[in-house]
Amino acid sequence: MMRFIPVREAILGSAILILLVLVASRFSGFVAPSNLANVFNDTAPLIILALGQMVVILTRCIDLSVAANLALTGMAAAMINVAMPGLPIPVIIAIAVLMGAFMGAINGVLVWKLSIPPIVVTLGTMTIFRGIIFLISDGKWVNSHEMSAAFTGFPRTVFLGLPVLSWIAIFTVIVFGIMMARTQFGRSIFAVGGNPHAAVYTGINVGKTQFWAFVVAGALAGLTGYLWVARYAVAYVDIAGGFELEVVAACVIGGISIAGGIGSVGGAVLGAIFLGVVKNALPVVNISPFWQLAISGSAILIAVAFNARSGRAKGRIILKSAEATQ
Amino acid sequence: MTDTATTRHIPDRLNSRAARIFKSWEALLLAVAIAIFVVNSFASPYFLNAWNLSDATFNFTEKAMIAFAMALLIISGEIDLSVASIIALASTAMGLAMQHGAGTPELVMIGLTVGLLCGAFNGVFVTILGLPSIVVTIGTMSLFRGISYIILGDGSYSGYPSSFSWFGQGYIYWVFTVEMLLFVIIAAIYAVLLHKTNFGRVVYAIGNNPTGALFSGIRVQRVKFILFLLTGLMSGVAAVCLTSRLGSTRPSIATGMELEVVTMVVLGGVNILGGSGTIPGVVIAAFVMGLVTFGLGLLNVPGIVMSIFIGLLLIGVIALPRLWAMAATRRKA
Numbered sequence: 001m002m003r004f005i006p007v008r009e010a011i012l013g014s015a016i017l018i019l020l021v022l023v024a025s026r027f028s029g030f031v032a033p034s035n036l037a038n039v040f041n042d043t044a045p046l047i048i049l050a051l052g053q054m055v056v057i058l059t060r061c062i063d064l065s066v067a068a069n070l071a072l073t074g075m076a077a078a079m080i081n082v083a084m085p086g087l088p089i090p091v092i093i094a095i096a097v098l099m100g101a102f103m104g105a106i107n108g109v110l111v112w113k114l115s116i117p118p119i120v121v122t123l124g125t126m127t128i129f130r131g132i133i134f135l136i137s138d139g140k141w142v143n144s145h146e147m148s149a150a151f152t153g154f155p156r157t158v159f160l161g162l163p164v165l166s167w168i169a170i171f172t173v174i175v176f177g178i179m180m181a182r183t184q185f186g187r188s189i190f191a192v193g194g195n196p197h198a199a200v201y202t203g204i205n206v207g208k209t210q211f212w213a214f215v216v217a218g219a220l221a222g223l224t225g226y227l228w229v230a231r232y233a234v235a236y237v238d239i240a241g242g243f244e245l246e247v248v249a250a251c252v253i254g255g256i257s258i259a260g261g262i263g264s265v266g267g268a269v270l271g272a273i274f275l276g277v278v279k280n281a282l283p284v285v286n287i288s289p290f291w292q293l294a295i296s297g298s299a300i301l302i303a304v305a306f307n308a309r310s311g312r313a314k315g316r317i318i319l320k321s322a323e324a325t326q
Numbered sequence: 327m328t329d330t331a332t333t334r335h336i337p338d339r340l341n342s343r344a345a346r347i348f349k350s351w352e353a354l355l356l357a358v359a360i361a362i363f364v365v366n367s368f369a370s371p372y373f374l375n376a377w378n379l380s381d382a383t384f385n386f387t388e389k390a391m392i393a394f395a396m397a398l399l400i401i402s403g404e405i406d407l408s409v410a411s412i413i414a415l416a417s418t419a420m421g422l423a424m425q426h427g428a429g430t431p432e433l434v435m436i437g438l439t440v441g442l443l444c445g446a447f448n449g450v451f452v453t454i455l456g457l458p459s460i461v462v463t464i465g466t467m468s469l470f471r472g473i474s475y476i477i478l479g480d481g482s483y484s485g486y487p488s489s490f491s492w493f494g495q496g497y498i499y500w501v502f503t504v505e506m507l508l509f510v511i512i513a514a515i516y517a518v519l520l521h522k523t524n525f526g527r528v529v530y531a532i533g534n535n536p537t538g539a540l541f542s543g544i545r546v547q548r549v550k551f552i553l554f555l556l557t558g559l560m561s562g563v564a565a566v567c568l569t570s571r572l573g574s575t576r577p578s579i580a581t582g583m584e585l586e587v588v589t590m591v592v593l594g595g596v597n598i599l600g601g602s603g604t605i606p607g608v609v610i611a612a613f614v615m616g617l618v619t620f621g622l623g624l625l626n627v628p629g630i631v632m633s634i635f636i637g638l639l640l641i642g643v644i645a646l647p648r649l650w651a652m653a654a655t656r657r658k659a
Contacts, residue, residue: 062460110641110645114644114645114648114649114652115648116598116641116644116645116648117598117599119405119460119598120588120592120598120640120641120644121641123585123588123637123640124589124637124638124640124641125637125641126585126637127582127585127633127634127636127637128633128634128637128638128641130630130633131630131631131633131634131637132634134628134630134631135631135634139628139630237630245464245467245468248461248464249465249468252461252465258458258460258461259458288476288479290472290475290476290479290480290577291472291475291476292472293468293469293471293472293475294468294469294472294473294475294476295472296468296472297465297466297467297468297469297470297471297472298465298469298472300461300464300465300468300469301451301462301465301466301469304457304458304461304462304465305451305455305457308455308456308457
């Protein structure tokens with residue numbers, strides 16, 4: 001199975017290259033290094049969230065609450081900044097990450113301790129988190145002039161030619177690359193998703209691993225919440241509405257099997273970059289941005305159909321996850 | 327509740343204690359519905375008014391129509407998250423046809439046909455290509471609504487023929503609306519289909535053990551395909567009702583409705599993992615959700631706060647019986 005993954009990444013990588021060449025044939029400025037850096041920076045939140053989602057999907061779960069988590073932590077970070085403008089940015093980031101991790105832990109506990117299907121849990125928490133944003137903000141916006149300059153400036157600060165936002169994405173990719181390949185947690189995530197029964201017999205607590213996967217996804221959503229609000233310098237109830245689907249789309253396009261156990265950090269990153277390039281290329285080639293939703297929907301369907309063909313393993317049990325969690 | 331008796335012969339995967347709780351689920355739910363009704367009539371003086379209550383049914387009739395088909399789909403072990411997007415696409419198609427001069431019968435036909443086609447599209451991906459329904463319908467959820475956005479952009483359609491408004495705004499007799507009549511008819515059809523026909527038994531069999539069902543000579547994939555068609559068709563019916571009631575179409579129509587439909591089905595006692603559940607349960611769940619949102623609305627609670635209740639309800643109804651069962655086994659040990 002491992003042999004196929006680089007092939008899949010190579011296909012996706014060349015799809016992105018072909019896309020870039022096609023766009024460049026219409027408008028050569030698109031592939032200028034400075035513009036590509038912009039596209040990457042624009043895609044950075046999607047990359048960070050896709051890595052969190054990847055971990056969750058690998059353990060045979062799904063997290064549809066990441067966008068709502070992002071919006072809630074973003075709003076909280078903005079309101080904290082308004083209330084206490086002097087609070088240093090690292091403290092705000094720490095609060096955002098912890099808040100996000102806590103919300104991920106709520107999802108995780110419900111999946112782990114009560115074995116409620118993840119799709120139900122996260123559909124529920126998705127609406128609950130969105131509702132809470134309305135409750136704490138009273139439906140009002142937090143605008144850029146209310147935020148401190150340090151708060152909005154941090155993700156845009158240019159460091160070695162790239163904004164901090166991009167560096168955080170790159171750093172996250174590296175950390176996840178090491179974590180998935182070299183740590184016990186990373187390997188147990190693959191074990192849990194690949195074969196929960198075998199994972200139990202090797203002494204891995206399946207439910208607990210899923211719990212930590214949700215915590216990781218939540219923490220990254222929290223981090224992105226601050227970065228998102230600071231970058232766009234506005235916070236309101238509906239920020240990143242529907243973004244959870246784009247995150248799942250990035251993972252599915254990146255070859256992460258929704259049945260768990262199959263996927264790679266490189267795949268998730270390329271999946272996110274593919275969507276990011278499409279999103280940024282549409283206006284350049286004069287296609288209405290309204291096409292984007294349909295394009296990402298089609299990309300999910302094509303990718304999942306393609307992955308199922310190439311990854312159909314012999315005699316693997318995909319159903320009956322209920323037995324494994326006992 | 328004679329209908330539930332038929333399900334008792336089916337061995338499901340739940341242990342006996344949890345099964346017993348689920349068997350009385352409809353009774354419990356009915357008690358909750360009555361309690362909410364009583365609380366509401368004390369909380370607001372406007373609650374016990376025939377016309378207000380009639381208006382309140384619009385909170386759930388359209389969703390419930392989809393929920394009946396979705397219940398069968400979930401019992402069979404699949405799910406369809408694209409229903410709200412099917413409504414958007416069907417409504418957009420109707421709007422487009424209306425602009426080209428289609429009359430009311432054509433509009434209804436178009437709405438239902440688009441619903442069926444979308445259901446068939448989902449069905450092909452799930453049953454013929456063998457892909458997990460959850461990913462397929464997350465994909466089509468973007469695709470169907472995406473097509474609506476491509477057609478409409480930030481615009482909208484309005485000016486439907488006045489005869490078309492009968493479906494969503496018409497009354498049969500006194501306070502009884504056309505949608506209520508549709509709701510009752512569709513509920514009856516699905517109750518018979520699930521609880522009294524061979525097809526219904528097959529749906530349970532597939533949900534409990536797809537492999538066993540296959541070896542019993544059941545054409546599992548064909549039954550699932552039909553269930554996707556039915557869910558698509560019901561979304562088409564809901565699209566006709568909703569478009570007729572609102573009198574306009576926007577690409578954002580019915581956003582997030584899939585969540586409420588799934589909540590309704592799960593609240594009705596349908597096992598989200600498949601294999602058990604009843605139509606009477608879903609009917610009562612529809613009333614519970616309708617009464618809760620109506621009551622909160624009368625108390626000036628904003629819609630987004632109501633969605634917190636819906637989310638809590640969704641998690642709560644699954645979590646509570648499990649906590650209950652866990653506490654019971656702990657006491658035993």
